Amino acid sequence: VSNSASSPAVLIIHGPNLDLLGGREPEIYGSTSLAQLDAQLRMLGNELGLQVDTTQSNHEGAIIEAVHGVVTAGYGGLVINPGGFTHTSVAIHDALRAVSVPAVEVHLTNLYARESFRHHSMTGAACHGVIMGFGVHSYGLALRHLAPLLCASLSK
Amino acid sequence: VSNSASSPAVLIIHGPNLDLLGGREPEIYGSTSLAQLDAQLRMLGNELGLQVDTTQSNHEGAIIEAVHGVVTAGYGGLVINPGGFTHTSVAIHDALRAVSVPAVEVHLTNLYARESFRHHSMTGAACHGVIMGFGVHSYGLALRHLAPLLCASLSK
Amino acid sequence: VSNSASSPAVLIIHGPNLDLLGGREPEIYGSTSLAQLDAQLRMLGNELGLQVDTTQSNHEGAIIEAVHGVVTAGYGGLVINPGGFTHTSVAIHDALRAVSVPAVEVHLTNLYARESFRHHSMTGAACHGVIMGFGVHSYGLALRHLAPLLCASLSK
Amino acid sequence: VSNSASSPAVLIIHGPNLDLLGGREPEIYGSTSLAQLDAQLRMLGNELGLQVDTTQSNHEGAIIEAVHGVVTAGYGGLVINPGGFTHTSVAIHDALRAVSVPAVEVHLTNLYARESFRHHSMTGAACHGVIMGFGVHSYGLALRHLAPLLCASLSK
């Protein structure tokens, strides 16, 4: 984390298939690309006084390691969209439980309104909270939740 | 809705047992009272350019009727915390599907991290999205999601 | 029951969300309003020699009490559409078992052809029979079933 | 179908064991024989302006073919009591979905009030509606539902 003097930093982890955002089933997932989304989130971070870094991986192991890295790299908060790993990955669940920074799980779509195999979140059970169904705005809401938390703890 | 000239209005519906907020299992639900929460939400509404009205009921039927009233009273958006009705109420699910304004379900706690009978949301399946686990801030995030949506549609 | 000299009386109980009939998801539930439906049913009652009274409630407790009232008010038969309470309400099930008049459960839609959480009827298990899938005509068929039964027992 | 000039025709298909009607467990299924029931239904058809033909089979394949025949023989509607095939027959379900005439499933008894292996209807999920629990009158109600539908479409 090239942590600038005063801003607390947040890492956003995008899971599998989010690299296709904007092109993949746009009627479900919307037409913003991942690069555009990341730019928007960095901008929103600026407004909120947060340094926002993003990463994407289709590899469960890489996501686990990104979660681990949150502590060593000095991030104050974590936003994660585990994509298709949400429903079965005990390993990401364990990784999230192993780090102490506040983590927020986000989903573009409302899991409860989709196929029944998407109703449960194994990974969300290890986060502070879950935000789902608001398209790319789910990420923005997560940042808005973390901003006062991290800024407050910084100013202490 | 005593709808002032320019502000779009949002109704917040608190379900069963939320009248006890602040006193009930504070280690789980926090120590803010419902009156304090409602005041905070009206204030946040002001900042965001939203008129915020709130109501609470322990009666499933009254909640159904509050949902129905959203349309006739001219609310542009809905925030609902169905409490214990979340998990089984097909009737509130049907009411939410029957109204066309955007609805956001919120929970103080992270349903996925509690008893298994709280994992599923029958009512959330009929909302646009669900925000859970951030204590009273779950409500604030819901308003932040609705504000740009409603203000945009107003200015059109 | 303002029971006229010779006509046996039937109470029709509409459950939650049926007050929205005609406006709510018309592609599923049709475009007749509840007031129009009630008028049609009273008229059909006239033809069949039945006094038809109707009531609607979104409150499980009010429906239970309407079922109880059937006996004290002297109704000879009962038609009930318990809406979303159909699938889970043990309390309405118990109320129906507690009264001895013939009860018919009706549904606008075919429960077996919808989401799996609508397949079972807890309340229907306590009725004489169930009629579902014929839109507003489901009610009419219920009256046609009750008419000869009640008129016969009256003339005994 | 020896389709007389003006009457629309309806086929009634009785499934397995209904040939025993009247003799089989009369405390459950009543004491009317199948021949008597068929005569009553033809008579009721007359009243309603419908030509009513009936058939019975204990063979799943014969029932499938009777359903197929509805279209080629020019029947305007279908009433089916699939008996014990109701609960498991995907093949009759598929046959019903393959024909476009309105189909009504009927049962002498209330499935929801019997053994749990009778609660679901695989075949009913492919019909317009289901009527159950009124003994032989279930069939009559089905005809009453179809009569206005078929007569109307005929007069168009």
Place this chain on the structure above:
Amino acid sequence: VSNSASSPAVLIIHGPNLDLLGGREPEIYGSTSLAQLDAQLRMLGNELGLQVDTTQSNHEGAIIEAVHGVVTAGYGGLVINPGGFTHTSVAIHDALRAVSVPAVEVHLTNLYARESFRHHSMTGAACHGVIMGFGVHSYGLALRHLAPLLCASLSK
């Protein structure tokens, strides 16, 4: 609570359909009416040094509020028969967990010996204990459990 000088007070909450007691399925529920039962319980309370108040409702919301009221009205103990709400009401479960007085769940019948949908008690899981199967005597046993508890705590 018109709390007399020295007697601790207990509230007894009767749930849905208990207003029909004595008339409803007497072979299952017995022939004592609710008024008679309440009188007996007040009398037994007298013997035991308890002020006994009773209330009945068919409304889930009213029961939730009666539970809430226990604290504000100064009752020292609670006896509840949630009737058909026993098996599914997360909202009453939450209400019971929110109040700190000792609560006893009672049932006229033995839930384990009835239909399988009555075997589990969602509400009982939030009470101190459950007494079931002794007809109206289940209530009396609950009072006998509470009496020494409340009298002892009063004399402290």
Place this chain on the structure above:
Amino acid sequence: VSNSASSPAVLIIHGPNLDLLGGREPEIYGSTSLAQLDAQLRMLGNELGLQVDTTQSNHEGAIIEAVHGVVTAGYGGLVINPGGFTHTSVAIHDALRAVSVPAVEVHLTNLYARESFRHHSMTGAACHGVIMGFGVHSYGLALRHLAPLLCASLSK
């Protein structure tokens, strides 16, 4: 039934695939052919004073009708091996319940010791008893059970 003067008659119904007996998976079902088995059973019938008739069908409908025929043809008892229909056929279950003669279900193999989809017997639930696992001797034991029963009732 060409019922000779004094012998009570028993019908043995072999279900699907039993026509292949002796050739089909002999390590599971043995090497006796169906014709040989039938001859042995008639012979055993002779010894026991029973007229034994046998029939085989791969058609569920034909088996249902054979069960029905037991009464009209004057058989005093029934032995049935419903083969693969054992596990799912509600229709044969219903047929067996509709006839009043004592019925014994037999299986060559021990259902409990095979694949889990063979553990339950829908049809056996409608018989007096079930004998399984003794190869072709299962049939003989069924006859031995019926012989004294039928001879006794004949001599009454």
Place this chain on the structure above:
Amino acid sequence: VSNSASSPAVLIIHGPNLDLLGGREPEIYGSTSLAQLDAQLRMLGNELGLQVDTTQSNHEGAIIEAVHGVVTAGYGGLVINPGGFTHTSVAIHDALRAVSVPAVEVHLTNLYARESFRHHSMTGAACHGVIMGFGVHSYGLALRHLAPLLCASLSK
């Protein structure tokens, strides 16, 4: 039963691990020893006009035989805490059904509030009623239920 002239007798059967009472997980089961509990129950029996005998066994078979012995030994009532056998023992269930004296199942803890494998009671389904969650007082309540029943039947 060394049945004194006038007192009806009750047998109390303690199941597995209750010999450790007082020492075993006292935060769950309390600190009264079994000997102390038995003494208290005999004393309470004295007050209530009941002769109280007690027995404890960790052997399912011994418990079955104790249940059987109730009849031959002339006990008028039975109180049983089957401990860990509660949830799975069909054999004790059958034993309880085989004897005609009134039986009450008791538990120190509230089964519904513990691990899900303790929610159901196979043995309780064969008793008149179940009392659970009141620590050692559960036994006392059972005696209070039986006393009037047995004394009344004695004086008849």
Place this chain on the structure above:
Amino acid sequence: VSNSASSPAVLIIHGPNLDLLGGREPEIYGSTSLAQLDAQLRMLGNELGLQVDTTQSNHEGAIIEAVHGVVTAGYGGLVINPGGFTHTSVAIHDALRAVSVPAVEVHLTNLYARESFRHHSMTGAACHGVIMGFGVHSYGLALRHLAPLLCASLSK
């Protein structure tokens, strides 16, 4: 086994509650006592050329040991009615698999026609076959199955 010169011996093991036979729920289990049944079976053994020994226990461990003893005591066959242990005892299942003599499981009643918790047989899965539903005759049929088997193997 006081094995007489020429007769092969069979051990019959009666499980829990069978000591009450004749007195226990006679409408289900019949009115023959266990002593009478054992006498009948010994007599039938005589006819069939078998030495028949019987034992009964309410103790799972004793039944396991009786099964073990079959080999050491030189029994050629085993008949077992495990009573309520049938449905859950993996330990008796293992014991039966550990001995090589042919074992037949018998039940007085038809398990498939009773409560669903009696449908499966854990122990029967480890026997050669199962005979159920014929009252005390189930035992006799088991002996008739074993007789030719054991006599044949003896004469080899």
Place this chain on the structure above:
Amino acid sequence: VSNSASSPAVLIIHGPNLDLLGGREPEIYGSTSLAQLDAQLRMLGNELGLQVDTTQSNHEGAIIEAVHGVVTAGYGGLVINPGGFTHTSVAIHDALRAVSVPAVEVHLTNLYARESFRHHSMTGAACHGVIMGFGVHSYGLALRHLAPLLCASLSK
């Protein structure tokens, strides 16, 4: 099989409702008729050096017998589309296991992508392999699989 000198023969069995092919839900099943499909398959057989015979039945029993006939009629391979019987027919499963020629199950649609009651294949578990989702080409692929197998074994 009018088995010409050198060509190995394959039987194709079409199950229930396939006689409607081309007319039935063409958006799901395509618009080729069964006669056209059979002609195409015979032609493809010619190309591949296979004699192709086809049969269709809506009767489970007839399908079982067609499977049996494969051996007696000298077919070298079998292609089967069991239609709605796929999911529940233990009897066809048993028939397929009883014949030794290679069998291929085909489906026009992808079972995994349809309603959950179509996901499993009871009959496919007894075949060599399953091909599904390619419309009428599923059959062609099955023939292409069998051709080299049968021609090779013929030339041996």
Place this chain on the structure above:
Amino acid sequence: VSNSASSPAVLIIHGPNLDLLGGREPEIYGSTSLAQLDAQLRMLGNELGLQVDTTQSNHEGAIIEAVHGVVTAGYGGLVINPGGFTHTSVAIHDALRAVSVPAVEVHLTNLYARESFRHHSMTGAACHGVIMGFGVHSYGLALRHLAPLLCASLSK
């Protein structure tokens, strides 16, 4: 894709453990090595006018990315054997739904005939069709399905 002038290209993705093909449990999976299989498939592609490329990975993420790459690299079709990921990978399911080229899932073995945890295919639900049970020939059949499709679309 080094796409030669006229041939459409197909990518074949081999999932986890297929690198061991030929050596791993050959009695189940056969003795052809992956290199040999790939060579055979390229040759078959040549015959069919298809350019065939192959890739193998034991990494779920790499498979997801190979699926994504299909579009950017200009492949006209996809054949995938997801190995052990078949049954649980929502992420590969999502990847397959995100690309528009026709995809065929293949398996060496018949999933329906193996352990029950292999019966369902999460990934197959997102493919056009599934071919399983024909050993290495499953791949060849997939190519034969794609060839006419891709060549036709090329010549348009």
Place this chain on the structure above:
Amino acid sequence: VSNSASSPAVLIIHGPNLDLLGGREPEIYGSTSLAQLDAQLRMLGNELGLQVDTTQSNHEGAIIEAVHGVVTAGYGGLVINPGGFTHTSVAIHDALRAVSVPAVEVHLTNLYARESFRHHSMTGAACHGVIMGFGVHSYGLALRHLAPLLCASLSK
């Protein structure tokens, strides 16, 4: 425990059917007899500085009491193979939770690789750890785990 001066003592409890070790299904359980195993374990105990006592019972109650006795007899550790009681015995689970010495569950076979009814361990959930699948060596590994623990605590 004839506890020699310096050695801590461990009790090994063998459950049902282990008395047959060496003779019972040796291809699964091996050919060492229980006496031989016990001798080996005592010898290994010697090497490790542990006094090893062993006991075997086929009686659930006796095993419960052996567990209880661990404390009173002064054993420092416990090794238990509950055999067939592993999967269902809540009573042994409770006994293990009631004693405070470290307990290790062992199994000769790998439970996860056997029938599904053996996958779960009710008793293991109340132990410190479980060792399974190493034949008689599972016991040895358990002793090796306990030795340093007990010797350390002794030397403190």
Place this chain on the structure above:
Amino acid sequence: VSNSASSPAVLIIHGPNLDLLGGREPEIYGSTSLAQLDAQLRMLGNELGLQVDTTQSNHEGAIIEAVHGVVTAGYGGLVINPGGFTHTSVAIHDALRAVSVPAVEVHLTNLYARESFRHHSMTGAACHGVIMGFGVHSYGLALRHLAPLLCASLSK
């Protein structure tokens, strides 16, 4: 494997999140770091005459390849802690089945005593045995099991 002259070699594979050992939830997993653990295990290997190599990965694919590599690299045994992949990974299960060296699965914690989603082991079903619940000592016990096995086979 830099296989020294005489020592057989064992590979230890640590799965996801084990790189955090010592820091992650130390009250559950202990405070030894992975490097310390690996050093201890190499040292213990020395004592036992085993060369011990270790590897850790958070990537399922890398673990699969490590398992594959066991054979080519000449390891004589395998110890694996698949972490969160234990419960769902069919692919690692398949990899383990594909290699012939003895494999032991280890877990720091007792799976049976944790959340229900950790009770089953998909991967353990493909190992020789499983050791769980002894913290880092689970690994040591696995080595102790392998040592005599591998040394014996070496000296042959």
